[in-house]
Amino acid sequence: MPSPEQWTHPEPGEGPAAQAAQPSREQVIAGLRNTDAGGAEVTQLLTPEGERIASPQFDRYISDIDPDALRGLYRDMVLVRRADREANAMQRQGQLGIWVPLLGQEAAQVGSGRALRPQDMAFPSYREHGVAYTRGVDFKELLGIFRCTDHGGWDFKAHGFHPYTIVIGNQVLNAAGYAMGQKFEGKVGDDDGEATIVYFGDGATSQGDVHEGFVWAAVYDAPLVFFCQNNQWAISEPTERQSRLPLYQRARGYGFPGIRVDGNDVLACLAVTRWALEECRHGNGPVLIEAFTYRMDAHTTTDDPTRYRLSEELEVWKHKDPIERVRVHLARNGYADQAWFDQIESEADAFAADLREFCFNMPEPPPERVFTGVYAEPSPVLDSQRDEFLSYLAGFVEAGER
Amino acid sequence: MAAPVKSPVDGAVPAVQKLTIGKALNMGLRAAMEADDKVLILGEDVGKLGGVFRITDGLQKDFGEQRVLDTPLAESGIIGTAVGLAVRGFRPVCEIQFEGFIFPGFDQISSQLAKLHYRTQGRVKVPVVVRVPYGGGIGAVEHHSESPESLFAHIAGLKVVSCSNPTDAYWMIQQAVACDDPVLFFEPKRLYHNGQLKSEVDTTTPPGPLFASRVVREGTDCTLVAYGPSVKVCIDAAAAAAEEGRSLEVIDLRTLSPLDLAPVFESVRRTGRLVAVSEAPSESSITSEIAARVQQECFYSLEAPVLRATGFDTPYPPSKLEEHYLPDLDRVLHTVDRAMGW
Ligand SMILES: Cc1ncc(C[n+]2csc(CCOP(=O)(O)OP(=O)(O)O)c2C)c(N)n1
Numbered sequence: 001m002p003s004p005e006q007w008t009h010p011e012p013g014e015g016p017a018a019q020a021a022q023p024s025r026e027q028v029i030a031g032l033r034n035t036d037a038g039g040a041e042v043t044q045l046l047t048p049e050g051e052r053i054a055s056p057q058f059d060r061y062i063s064d065i066d067p068d069a070l071r072g073l074y075r076d077m078v079l080v081r082r083a084d085r086e087a088n089a090m091q092r093q094g095q096l097g098i099w100v101p102l103l104g105q106e107a108a109q110v111g112s113g114r115a116l117r118p119q120d121m122a123f124p125s126y127r128e129h130g131v132a133y134t135r136g137v138d139f140k141e142l143l144g145i146f147r148c149t150d151h152g153g154w155d156f157k158a159h160g161f162h163p164y165t166i167v168i169g170n171q172v173l174n175a176a177g178y179a180m181g182q183k184f185e186g187k188v189g190d191d192d193g194e195a196t197i198v199y200f201g202d203g204a205t206s207q208g209d210v211h212e213g214f215v216w217a218a219v220y221d222a223p224l225v226f227f228c229q230n231n232q233w234a235i236s237e238p239t240e241r242q243s244r245l246p247l248y249q250r251a252r253g254y255g256f257p258g259i260r261v262d263g264n265d266v267l268a269c270l271a272v273t274r275w276a277l278e279e280c281r282h283g284n285g286p287v288l289i290e291a292f293t294y295r296m297d298a299h300t301t302t303d304d305p306t307r308y309r310l311s312e313e314l315e316v317w318k319h320k321d322p323i324e325r326v327r328v329h330l331a332r333n334g335y336a337d338q339a340w341f342d343q344i345e346s347e348a349d350a351f352a353a354d355l356r357e358f359c360f361n362m363p364e365p366p367p368e369r370v371f372t373g374v375y376a377e378p379s380p381v382l383d384s385q386r387d388e389f390l391s392y393l394a395g396f397v398e399a400g401e402r
Numbered sequence: 403m404a405a406p407v408k409s410p411v412d413g414a415v416p417a418v419q420k421l422t423i424g425k426a427l428n429m430g431l432r433a434a435m436e437a438d439d440k441v442l443i444l445g446e447d448v449g450k451l452g453g454v455f456r457i458t459d460g461l462q463k464d465f466g467e468q469r470v471l472d473t474p475l476a477e478s479g480i481i482g483t484a485v486g487l488a489v490r491g492f493r494p495v496c497e498i499q500f501e502g503f504i505f506p507g508f509d510q511i512s513s514q515l516a517k518l519h520y521r522t523q524g525r526v527k528v529p530v531v532v533r534v535p536y537g538g539g540i541g542a543v544e545h546h547s548e549s550p551e552s553l554f555a556h557i558a559g560l561k562v563v564s565c566s567n568p569t570d571a572y573w574m575i576q577q578a579v580a581c582d583d584p585v586l587f588f589e590p591k592r593l594y595h596n597g598q599l600k601s602e603v604d605t606t607t608p609p610g611p612l613f614a615s616r617v618v619r620e621g622t623d624c625t626l627v628a629y630g631p632s633v634k635v636c637i638d639a640a641a642a643a644a645e646e647g648r649s650l651e652v653i654d655l656r657t658l659s660p661l662d663l664a665p666v667f668e669s670v671r672r673t674g675r676l677v678a679v680s681e682a683p684s685e686s687s688i689t690s691e692i693a694a695r696v697q698q699e700c701f702y703s704l705e706a707p708v709l710r711a712t713g714f715d716t717p718y719p720p721s722k723l724e725e726h727y728l729p730d731l732d733r734v735l736h737t738v739d740r741a742m743g744w
Binding site: 097098144145146147148149150151166167168169203204206207208209234235236237241242302303304307308364365367369370371374381382385386389392393395396 | 446447449450451452454472473474475476477478479502503505506541542543544545714715716717719720721722723726727732733736
């Protein structure tokens with residue numbers, strides 16, 4: 001057995017030709033993190049400098065986005081970012097147990113979320129606060145999860161926004177099943193059809209569940225848009241630790257289209273997701289979208305990104321900020337003046353203040369909540385376990401201790 | 403156990419050190435890697451980040467990326483490839499980030515890891531260790547506080563252990579790596595960096611075999627049996643009870659499969675009472691098994707039925723409620739009171 005130092009691949013020229021032809025690690029990284037936000041294949045409608053690029057394929061999907069609508073998207077992103085920053089700060093102050101920041105991913109979430117219609121269903125992972133917002137789920141409704149008072153209690157049917165899923169990849173199969181249901185019920189086939197979208201990260205693409213989700217959706221022609229937010233990192237592991245190939249290209253192997261979009265471009269995310277959803281509504285799904293973006297903060301508030309990534313990387317991505325490019329575009333074209341931007345800022349301040357106050361006043365759940373909602377049908381065994389525990393607790397109250 | 407555990411090279415580490423459980427595990431892993439170059443570490447974020455709990459901190463730096471592998475994000479992949487690596491002659495140590503994420507790997511654990519040796523009647527050994535941070539009390543979101551160990555103890559072909567103090571952490575991890583059978587190694591995550599538990603670890607001599615339980619506090623009135631995070635709760639409860647003149651014996655189970663119940667039987671024959679403590683839901687669990695076996699073996703010595711202080715038969719609740727869910731010192735003492743008052 002060779003010693004550990006010799007376990008690496010032979011150098012080009014030393015080993016079999018097939019191995020010598022393989023790209024180096026550096027080449028793989030370069031290919032995946034193509035400098036211009038995703039490489040030549042990326043769909044972009046608004047450059048980081050705020051210039052609108054015409055697209056013969058996708059312009060028609062945003063023909064309704066007039067200056068007013070664009071200001072609306074800008075406002076969405078500003079409010080979402082502001083709420084995210086507020087929650088992050090509240091975690092630092094001990095008001096939340098943990099926070100999962102979305103900083104940098106506002107365009108991917110708002111753009112794709114705004115592409116959905118009321119009849120559609122979204123299956124999020126755990127970072128999709130911006131999508132939640134577009135589905136009418138109040139940020140306040142998300143906070144319980146992070147303050148650890150509940151596991152996610154919003155009315156998912158009313159909002160068309162499934163509960164968060166923490167186990168990586170699980171929701172992809174659940175979404176495939178839901179979309180199969182839409183198909184089985186004949187809700188697919190014309191402009192008014194239904195579709196489902198499922199969100200997951202680049203790391204998630206390694207999980208069996210995601211692979212199986214691709215297979216199921218494909219063989220049952222499910223109206224499902226797979227929306228992968230490639231934010232370059234799965235905690236400390238870069239995308240090349242998950243794949244040798246740009247992720248959107250995987251779709252081909254499963255028999256459906258895959259497309260890479262500039263995830264920091266809200267217009268492109270909106271247009272491409274609308275296109276993909278339309279494909280699904282008409283029965284041409286599934287579709288995979290890879291939104292090429294960047295996580296500008298830590299993975300969660302417990303993470304320490306300085307251990308695994310360079311600050312230069314962050315600096316490069318700051319120039320591609322999803323909000324800034326819309327601001328520049330609005331300002332340069334005279335679609336918004338300083339007074340309007342100021343007004344949005346103060347709206348964001350109020351939005352955040354409201355969130356903060358709500359968080360501080362959130363009631364603690366009572367002890368019996370431990371036992372509620374476990375089963376749909378009555379459980380006498382659990383009822384007696386609960387009663388026994390509550391009377392045990394009552395003992396302390398009588399003794400004046402707890 | 404096949405290969406004896408080698409103690410680390412002379413002079414590499416001071417013989418006695420004050421360590422937390424987390425640091426002891428880190429040093430134990432380091433010693434195991436130094437002792438055998440077939441030992442590999444696999445998992446999510448175990449390299450540069452040192453794992454989300456930093457248990458593998460510095461190992462990739464010192465042993466390289468071929469021995470400490472930052473794997474793709476896929477538990478079935480981690481366990482499944484570890485099985486293949488073991489068949490090839492390596493001794494993989496897998497890290498599962500949190501117990502709630504072991505289930506994508508459950509298929510590989512139950513179908514392959516546990517059964518290859520049996521299937522081949524010993525021709526294939528799979529000396530894989532799966533390290534699982536488990537248990538609650540850290541104020542986390544869903545899937546980060548569970549105690550699924552009973553599910554694994556139920557699978558024949560696996561060995562399941564849990565440590566509760568720095569000395570055991572240091573030695574048990576090395577013994578698990580040296581074991582020729584697959585070992586599920588459950589680590590009490592809330593104690594990893596608990597300064598109160600920091601204690602002197604003798605890095606020259608293991609305190610005993612891996613698959614043996616141990617009396618950690620002697621007593622005469624009632625026996626408490628626990629493992630992992632609950633051991634500290636029981637030791638604290640015994641100290642509190644002593645102030646009130648009650649003498650509790652505490653046994654650290656250490657091994658959950660095989661269960662080493664001989665010291666428990668011996669103790670119950672003296673005290674006549676047993677309270678089994680665990681964070682896991684009680685139905686069909688390690689504590690159920692203990693209750694069944696103790697009543698079978700010690701029927702005539704028992705002064706009271708075997709009682710249990712455990713998690714409830716609910717999913718782990720939102721963590722603002724975990725103080726209610728987890729059997730704490732009060733609940734343990736309350737259960738002891740019930741046993742004594744029988
Ligand atoms: C099955 C499973 N394994 C491990 C984890 C722990 N974990 C939480 S998030 C994460 C990284 C996810 O990365 P990615 O899929 O790229 O999504 P991102 O968080 O970057 O949006 C890991 C390993 C988990 N939640 N579920």
